[in-house]
Amino acid sequence: MPAPGADPLGAAGAGEAGAPAADTTPPRPVSASRTGLRAVARYLLLAVVSFVVLFPIYMTVVTSLLTPPQIARRPPLLYPPNPQWGNFVTGFNAGHLGEYLRNSAIVSICITVAVVTTSVLAAYAFAFIRFPLKRVLFALCLASLMVPAEVTIIPNYRTVAAFGWLNTFPALIVPFMASGVGIFLFRQAFRGLPTELRDAATLDGLGHFKFLIRVVLPLSRPVLGAFGVFAFLGAWNQYLWPLIVTRTDSVRTVQIGLNQLVGSSFTDIGVRAAGTVLAALPIFIVLLIFQRSLVRGLTTGAVKG
Amino acid sequence: MLLRKAREAATGYLFVLPAVGLFGLFVFYPLVKTAYLGFYAQPVFPGLPSHYVGFSQYTSVLSSSQFLGDLWRTVLFILFTMPLGIALGLGMAVLAHKRLKGIRIFRLIFSSTIATSVAVASVIFFTLLDPQVGLLTYVLGQRGGAGLLNSPTWALPAVAITTIWQNLGFTFILMSAALQSVPDELVEAAAVDGSSPTASFWRVTFPLLSPQMFFVGVIGIIAGFQAFGQIYILTGGAGGPDNATTTVLFDIYTNAFVNNNMGIAAVMAIALFLILLVLTAVQFLVLQRRVFYAGAGR
Numbered sequence: 001m002p003a004p005g006a007d008p009l010g011a012a013g014a015g016e017a018g019a020p021a022a023d024t025t026p027p028r029p030v031s032a033s034r035t036g037l038r039a040v041a042r043y044l045l046l047a048v049v050s051f052v053v054l055f056p057i058y059m060t061v062v063t064s065l066l067t068p069p070q071i072a073r074r075p076p077l078l079y080p081p082n083p084q085w086g087n088f089v090t091g092f093n094a095g096h097l098g099e100y101l102r103n104s105a106i107v108s109i110c111i112t113v114a115v116v117t118t119s120v121l122a123a124y125a126f127a128f129i130r131f132p133l134k135r136v137l138f139a140l141c142l143a144s145l146m147v148p149a150e151v152t153i154i155p156n157y158r159t160v161a162a163f164g165w166l167n168t169f170p171a172l173i174v175p176f177m178a179s180g181v182g183i184f185l186f187r188q189a190f191r192g193l194p195t196e197l198r199d200a201a202t203l204d205g206l207g208h209f210k211f212l213i214r215v216v217l218p219l220s221r222p223v224l225g226a227f228g229v230f231a232f233l234g235a236w237n238q239y240l241w242p243l244i245v246t247r248t249d250s251v252r253t254v255q256i257g258l259n260q261l262v263g264s265s266f267t268d269i270g271v272r273a274a275g276t277v278l279a280a281l282p283i284f285i286v287l288l289i290f291q292r293s294l295v296r297g298l299t300t301g302a303v304k305g
Numbered sequence: 306m307l308l309r310k311a312r313e314a315a316t317g318y319l320f321v322l323p324a325v326g327l328f329g330l331f332v333f334y335p336l337v338k339t340a341y342l343g344f345y346a347q348p349v350f351p352g353l354p355s356h357y358v359g360f361s362q363y364t365s366v367l368s369s370s371q372f373l374g375d376l377w378r379t380v381l382f383i384l385f386t387m388p389l390g391i392a393l394g395l396g397m398a399v400l401a402h403k404r405l406k407g408i409r410i411f412r413l414i415f416s417s418t419i420a421t422s423v424a425v426a427s428v429i430f431f432t433l434l435d436p437q438v439g440l441l442t443y444v445l446g447q448r449g450g451a452g453l454l455n456s457p458t459w460a461l462p463a464v465a466i467t468t469i470w471q472n473l474g475f476t477f478i479l480m481s482a483a484l485q486s487v488p489d490e491l492v493e494a495a496a497v498d499g500s501s502p503t504a505s506f507w508r509v510t511f512p513l514l515s516p517q518m519f520f521v522g523v524i525g526i527i528a529g530f531q532a533f534g535q536i537y538i539l540t541g542g543a544g545g546p547d548n549a550t551t552t553v554l555f556d557i558y559t560n561a562f563v564n565n566n567m568g569i570a571a572v573m574a575i576a577l578f579l580i581l582l583v584l585t586a587v588q589f590l591v592l593q594r595r596v597f598y599a600g601a602g603r
Contacts, residue, residue, distance in 0.1 A: 155338035
């Protein structure tokens, strides 16, 4: 497998490849036909891997357009001979997908707005305001990262039940309105801003809140966007907690609702596949739009430290 | 002057309060409460109050064959998902690293599964693995058979395959970013020294990637302990067949919300917490060390 960065050398070698005495001893001037062959092989490999990655999605789309007898056919059909678009209508209506998608949107948007707000406020205080116990409180925020949500579901279920929130939106939203990751990332970003900004703002008589809104936030848009997309996806994809605290379709999120399509009431697998496509579609679209932010969010949090 | 300082501090507390309050209510209090619940055993007959049993419930649950089995199945699940997932992600990243015409489209395809949720991926594979009409069932020649998901041997690998596929996009993005952090000059220098592309990958690029691979590996282990949705959907909420896919977290869910035995579930939750705590600590330490090296190198 050609390593990254070997490219310029190979290209330079290809230019001189017309010379008949091109020997194959290293460093290798690679002949034009060999580079061409390599490129073809690489494209072929890329295509094969793409096929494998996309195949489950492709088959779901195909299945969503078949009739039950067509689905049962052996060998299986790999394309829809007469697409059954009606499956999508049935899946959307009988599967309550509109309701589920709306619920997911409400919950995810509320969580995203709230978690960005609480994280910005806390991070600002940790970066710019002097107050006693600051270090302790910041350590506490970081310590929250050590306690995964899965560990605390039992008392949290009881808390939410005691508040009378079972099977309501607050149960799905409120426990996730703060994030240690958000506070950490924002504090890093805020501390990276030039200190002269704060001095100038103080001279201009700007209070903390105005300085935050007018100066800090506009300058921190990339990190806000990256974390926002990250938080939205996290909220959208939650499974265990929504499963526990929702009972009816009026609050169920699409992740939980989707499983209703798997239940025995839906024997039509084509309708189930159509429902799956509809449930997945909004995030595909969101990701196509926010691709850059997401990749940045994932990699700043994880790989780049 | 003093008043000003006090006002400044008040603003600080006001800004920090929402986040810290939420952490207190939904992170730290429930953590302590979970440990506390572990001291109380469920009554033999429902309706009676639970009673204090001290550490005996911790020792009995943590040494029970059920819990040890859960732990073993979780480890197996991680062994099925993590190494293969990283290998595939790295392979795809290397494949898509070269600047070729149209490579952006391939990168988009390779990262596409990031758009699928656990639920979507699970329902997709549930259909592919359907005993009667599933395409994978057909390909694997189990036509008319019970299907992978109903086999005690194959259910866990089937859940693992679903998980690997769903995480492929994420792993690919992480490994691509890691690959980009390897300085081109080093690889070029190896090429000038006569090292073949394959050799320079294994001798130069791969060792430089090892910290990130370790990091992604730990993420993979943590994710394995947190896996739930795919098991729930693929096994119809049962963790079966015959407990074959019941991991630690799945057993916590079953005990707490199906069997209504909060005491046992709380003990297992504390065990899960301690395991994840160690893993997260390792992750932090490695991260710190790497950042240090990177800083020293520049």
